Amino acid sequence: MLEIKDLHKRFGDTVALDGVSLTAAPGEVVGFVGANGAGKTTTMRIAMGVLAADSGQIVYDGTPLDVETRRRFGYMPSERGLYPKMKTAEQIAYFGELHGMSRAEAKRAAAALLEQLNLADRAGDFVQDLSLGNQQRVQLAVSLVHDPEALILDEPFSGLDPIAVDVMGTALKDRAANGAPVIFSSHQLDLIERLCDSVVIIGSGRIIAAGSVEALKAKEVKQLRVSVQTPEDLTDALPGTVTRDGDDYLVEDADDQEVLRVAVAAGRVTHFAYDQPTIAEIFREAVTR
């Protein structure tokens, strides 16, 4: 269990974090969403010990996170960085060693990851000679080489091609399936929706919404959408406040069973369900609230 507890951070007069808390249970994939400058990167940097918080703490499995434990985490910063004049495989293995692997283990892991990322033939090339997309893959390999027991990834999908997105997504799911807590931020909300068990929305240094994807969607439930095959206009016949959306009726403030009865009486009901908001809609809703 990775717990980020009540982080506060100021940069000069700017309050970057104002009591940010979030948790990731073992095996849970947490999506961290927020507008630019909301505090995602600052939160993740503090969690990885790259930045010191003014107050608050990071707790892992019940004890404050120390350097030794943190070395077993995988981290991808928002600002990507690799040694341009170092060979690809050598570089990945170097990071493996920094994370505590033996040289042989690190070399093996690097070779395996390069194979997985379709980069095996570039193992001996300097990183600066790779295309940007391939450099991103190397960056991914660097964060995964030591088989991390927890993942904190800042915008891991930005700049990835669809294949790399799949590899990354699979990697996240795999780690989570092995019991690792995973926290990642992204602006690609469809990915968050697809990959995450829960979502945390941050705005201006504060958590403004958090919970499992289902719970968030349920909380933000919108109108009842009804589609009936009938020549008649049911706007007035249906109970509650009714609006048209194309051929569909959107019903609010009414007993759904009553609505169904009226609809069935009018004709063949082809659709009858509450509209589920997308994460994108929940996000927009949350940040503008």
Place this chain on the structure above:
Amino acid sequence: MSAQTPQASRMRGLLLVAGREIRVRGLSKANLISLIVTVVIVGVLAALPSLIGGDDSDEKIGLAGSTAPAMQAQLDAMGGFDITIYDSAAEAEQAVEDETVEAAVTDGALYSLDGVANEVETKIDAAWQAASVQTNLAAAGLSDQEITGALTVQPLEFVTLESASGVTGPLDYFTGLIISIIMFMMLMTPVQYIAMGVVEEKSSRIVEILLTSLKPWQLLGGKVIGLGVISLVNLVAMIAVGLGVSAATGMLADLPPGTSSAAVSTIGWWLLAFALFGTLAGGVGSLVSRQEESGSVLTPLIMSLTLSYLGAIFLLNAPTSTFAEVLSIVPPFSGIAMPTRMAIAEVPAWQIVLSGVLLALAAGGALALGSQLYKRSVLYTGSRMKLSEALRRAA
């Protein structure tokens, strides 16, 4: 993944960083080529004196006339002559014209085509005088024994005194010059590489990943150690080749007695000076985020290195002046000035110790300052961070 004690893993982190520097920079083609070129140059320079003076083929001299046997005895005793005896002066003269001999000495005349070298002329002249004296003495009726007794002269013993300035000789000047140049080069290059490496990590943002598994001091320390090892290998290679070639060509014996020890102690001075300049370079390098800006923050370091070097050159001409004493004791100048001064003049032991202690203290201070600067500013990106701001910032 192996479980390690915190100490072991701290050391491991440091060594991993150092190892990477050595692999990536030390084993780079550019460094290997420059090392080979430098070593070859040093080797050639060291061999040069014996190559130039190595023309020891014997001088071909023809002799004729009644003085020929006496002359031959004298010239043989001197050595360096290939002597041919001719029956007559005319034959000897002919031999000179045919260039079978360089010169010919008959009774009272020296034949040559266009004169002979001064050195050779002096020897022949001395031989001629000695031979003449011997002939005259024999003519005066002295026995061979008496002649030998009269002619036996105890050769002059040459005693070289130190002048009042304490300068021991031109070869020491040369050694001092070489030491100051090598020290300057061996400090300047790694210092710039350290700063460049720090800026590279900062500008490529890789430092953020590194700092999740390394402490700032490991990252800076490893870099300084790594580049230090590369430079040390270069320095030792140069000194070893220089001394080795000198020993092989027999020049080592001709060098002033302190040369080898001065060359070796130079390594010690270099270590201290490098610790000082290297850690400071890392510290100031972390103040900037872009390679273009590294020049401006490095300027004070480069300036003091250059001043140290120029001071050492100046010191060579006045090794016993107060200026020389002060310069070789006050850090950071003492790093280059002291080994240079030690090569050219007798330095009191207390001054060497004082200088070493001060330099070590300064290096320790630089280590603390450099790593603080580094720790506080390495993650700060954007415009150049002011030194005062870096010092004020909480780490």
